[in-house]
Amino acid sequence: MSETSNRVLLIEDNPGDADLVRLRLVESKPTVDVSCVRRLSEGLASLSENPPSVILLDLNLPDSQGAETFRKLLEKAPGVPIVILSGQNDEALAVKALHQGVQDYLVKGAITTGELDRAMRYAVERQALQRTLEMSRKQQLEFKNQFLSHVSHELRTPLTCIHQYVSILLDGLAGDMTIEQREHLGTVLKSVNQLGAMVRDLLEGSRAESGKLRIERRCVSIAELIRLAVAMMQATAREKGVGMEIGVDNTLPFVHGDPDRILEVLINLLDNAIKFTPADGAVTVQACQVPTDSDFVCVSVVDTGCGIKPEARALIFERLYQDPNAVDNNRKGLGLGLFIAKELVRLHGGRMWVASEPGSGSTFSFTLPFYSLAKLLAPVITQENRLRDAIVLVRMDLRPRSKPPRGNWKETCQRSLEILERCVYLDKDLVLPPMSRSGPEQTFFVVASTDLNRAEIMMTRIRGQIGNLAELSANGEFEISAVPVPLPDPSAGHSLPQQVQEVADRVTEMAHATLSCS
Amino acid sequence: MASHKILIVDDDPDLRQALRLRLRANHYETVNAVDGYSAIAQAYKEQPNLILLDLGLPAGDGFVVLDRLQRDDKLSSIPVVVLTARDPQGNEQRALQAGAAAFFQKPADNAELLDVIRATLSQADAGLPS
Numbered sequence: 072m073s074e075t076s077n078r079v080l081l082i083e084d085n086p087g088d089a090d091l092v093r094l095r096l097v098e099s100k101p102t103v104d105v106s107c108v109r110r111l112s113e114g115l116a117s118l119s120e121n122p123p124s125v126i127l128l129d130l131n132l133p134d135s136q137g138a139e140t141f142r143k144l145l146e147k148a149p150g151v152p153i154v155i156l157s158g159q160n161d162e163a164l165a166v167k168a169l170h171q172g173v174q175d176y177l178v179k180g181a182i183t184t185g186e187l188d189r190a191m192r193y194a195v196e197r198q199a200l201q202r203t204l205e206m207s208r209k210q211q212l213e214f215k216n217q218f219l220s221h222v223s224h225e226l227r228t229p230l231t232c233i234h235q236y237v238s239i240l241l242d243g244l245a246g247d248m249t250i251e252q253r254e255h256l257g258t259v260l261k262s263v264n265q266l267g268a269m270v271r272d273l274l275e276g277s278r279a280e281s282g283k284l285r286i287e288r289r290c291v292s293i294a295e296l297i298r299l300a301v302a303m304m305q306a307t308a309r310e311k312g313v314g315m316e317i318g319v320d321n322t323l324p325f326v327h328g329d330p331d332r333i334l335e336v337l338i339n340l341l342d343n344a345i346k347f348t349p350a351d352g353a354v355t356v357q358a359c360q361v362p363t364d365s366d367f368v369c370v371s372v373v374d375t376g377c378g379i380k381p382e383a384r385a386l387i388f389e390r391l392y393q394d395p396n397a398v399d400n401n402r403k404g405l406g407l408g409l410f411i412a413k414e415l416v417r418l419h420g421g422r423m424w425v426a427s428e429p430g431s432g433s434t435f436s437f438t439l440p441f442y443s444l445a446k447l448l449a450p451v452i453t454q455e456n457r458l459r460d461a462i463v464l465v466r467m468d469l470r471p472r473s474k475p476p477r478g479n480w481k482e483t484c485q486r487s488l489e490i491l492e493r494c495v496y497l498d499k500d501l502v503l504p505p506m507s508r509s510g511p512e513q514t515f516f517v518v519a520s521t522d523l524n525r526a527e528i529m530m531t532r533i534r535g536q537i538g539n540l541a542e543l544s545a546n547g548e549f550e551i552s553a554v555p556v557p558l559p560d561p562s563a564g565h566s567l568p569q570q571v572q573e574v575a576d577r578v579t580e581m582a583h584a585t586l587s588c589s
Numbered sequence: 590m591a592s593h594k595i596l597i598v599d600d601d602p603d604l605r606q607a608l609r610l611r612l613r614a615n616h617y618e619t620v621n622a623v624d625g626y627s628a629i630a631q632a633y634k635e636q637p638n639l640i641l642l643d644l645g646l647p648a649g650d651g652f653v654v655l656d657r658l659q660r661d662d663k664l665s666s667i668p669v670v671v672l673t674a675r676d677p678q679g680n681e682q683r684a685l686q687a688g689a690a691a692f693f694q695k696p697a698d699n700a701e702l703l704d705v706i707r708a709t710l711s712q713a714d715a716g717l718p719s
Contacts, residue, residue: 220676224645227674227695228601234696235607242699244614267696274676285678482685542686 276407300337312350347376625649
């Protein structure tokens with residue numbers, strides 16, 4: 072047996088089988104260190120202190136049976152090779168085990184000492200090989216990200232120069248120009264902007280691929296974002312003679328999402344829709360509740376363009392896909408826009424798809440979750456199927472010392488929020504998504520599953536950390552306080568979801584009340 | 590009121606020239622620096638009202654410059670607007686934390702950049718540290 076498989080964890084409840092395996096192992100290699108446990112829970116516990124080089128696993132244990140046994144083990148120790156020693160020759164189970172990451176499946180009665188030894192050695196080697204492969208894949212991805220980051224930086228410098236000088240000419244800072252000259256330069260500027268967008272997509276596309284796109288969720292009005300996106304694209308549409316319409320239910324609740332990113336998705340879809348719609352056509356944006364799932368809004372961008380062939384529909388969200396039949400007077404771009412948009416929607420917990428008939432236009436749709444305080448609160452304020460004993464609402468106010476605020480006040484507030492998020496317990500406290508306010512004052516709320524005494528400890532921690540934030544102490548002040556949230560009467564006999572909803576409603580009421588009187 | 594003086598720090602001569610033209614057209618006086626070292630030297634000598642700072646610089650990058658400015662009592666009150674080709678993810682937060690008043694990625698929208706410069710200068714004029 073190789074040195075690498077010297078420490079063996081044997082999880083086996085039958086003492087006879089365990090002794091036999093131990094004997095065989097020692098026979099092949101006298102220095103082998105075998106520790107034997109009888110229950111899965113003991114095996115799982117021993118992993119954290121001293122991970123073995125290989126695990127020999129019986130599937131049917133007193134506290135776990137069948138596939139569940141290796142699943143739990145793989146989850147706890149994905150890096151340790153597992154060899155199953157089963158009592159039954161179950162081909163289907165064996166295949167399932169190997170697919171999920173188990174290294175080998177042996178039948179107890181049917182193996183010799185040499186075979187067991189070899190199986191363990193191979194398991195260790197294979198696992199090491201897999202790890203190396205996985206690492207090299209990650210390194211490659213990381214290298215690509217770094218490379219693209221470097222490339223986009225280098226491309227931006229000359230691009231900026233072109234942009235600057237063209238706008239200097241266009242703005243008449245270098246003397247008068249004829250109308251024709253201005254038109255030509257306008258085209259140059261438009262192309263420069265396209266190039267800039269492509270450089271950006273290059274980096275964003277690479278991030279989307281490696282799961283490094285970030286979103287910052289808030290409570291936002293989707294109707295407002297749609298109006299904003301349509302307003303931003305109005306000039307492009309008008310230039311092409313394409314009409315734009317909005318069909319949005321104004322009573323739609325807020326969504327839980329990143330406003331900048333949602334706007335990016337909308338702009339991308341609108342830009343595509345306008346591009347593929349001929350003059351006198353129309354692009355319509357609609358939004359409504361998903362009929363089959365009231366937790367989501369569905370936003371659709373409908374165009375009267377050339378439509379998409381069924382074979383292209385399957386590929387259109389793929390990275391680098393470009394429509395081979397795109398009208399040639401339209402620039403194609405990098406083929407990353409929809410890929411990034413779909414990934415952004417996925418990060419929000421929604422999905423994106425397209426419906427289209429060639430010749431009669433396309434409809435791109437995506438879903439986003441509605442903002443539901445009850446849903447965010449449920450895992451935090453409940454425990455073992457009932458409400459927690461005490462819940463308080465902690466409130467932090469940030470006020471700039473001068474008007475308008477000094478420094479980058481928005482950024483200071485954002486940093487304070489991040490500190491706040493670090494100071495709470497994720498499993499029982501919830502920092503509410505920031506609410507938009509008109510003035511520079513910012514108020515953040517935390518719903519904490521705790522009583523006032525312990526909330527005081529949490530607030531002391533927050534005060535200490537926020538107090539260290541130099542930019543805040545230089546430009547503003549903060550105040551933090553807590554009030555208990557009245558809990559619903561348990562004798563009313565309401566179900567748990569109803570009770571959570573009641574708490575959510577009360578929290579909303581309290582937050583709004585404190586905001587409107589301040 | 591005398592016109593404001595802006596120190597342009599960028600290692601690309603063409604871009605420096607373009608920024609100079611743009612700022613002068615908006616009635617700002619401009620002075621130049623080509624690297625981190627001369628940025629600090631110029632800041633001392635010229636006492637500008639604002640510094641327009643690139644991050645990727647030879648002889649002390651933009652973060653070194655920000656750090657030096659912050660630590661120097663004679664320079665720490667000069668507001669800094671960062672204008673860089675670097676990625677905002679990872680750099681924007683860091684620059685603002687290091688004392689920059691605003692962050693722009695190149696190529697920046699001129700109208701927006703000028704708005705922020707104007708607002709930052711008027712804040713500094715009101716005697717508020719950036």
